[in-house]
Amino acid sequence: MNNMLLVFLGGGIGSVLRYFISKIFNSYFQNFFLGTFLVNIIGCLLIGIVLGMSFKNNLLSQNHTLLLTTGFCGGFTTFSTFAFESHSFIKSGDFLFFTLYTLLSFAVGLLAIALGLWLTKL
Secondary structure, eight states: OHHHHHHHHHHHHHHHHHHHHHHHHTTSOSSSOHHHHHHHHHHHHHHHHHHHHHHTTTOSOHHHHIIIIIIIIHHHOOHHHHHHHHHHHHHTTOHHHHHHHHHHHHHHHHHHHHHHHHHTTO
């Protein structure tokens, strides 16, 4: 029960923060979902940092790791929204932005996870 509460609390906080970031940044570009992109990249960076700290000498407890990764990052990142937005590019025939958005999200997300893990090794 304690684990579910940690995931619930972290997920709620992450979801509300995602909502605000998307609300602010998605309006900057008409054809690019900047808020969703930023949320996914920041979430990848955060999960890399949290897992790096968890793996390195047990700097975070299992409860902290659960709260921050499954809870916060799970609620904060938006893969389902990302998939829907990618689909909207395909549906509208905007294959350039579909390709750019998908490749950048994937590549920069992987780099952000690597950076987060690297930062915890300093």
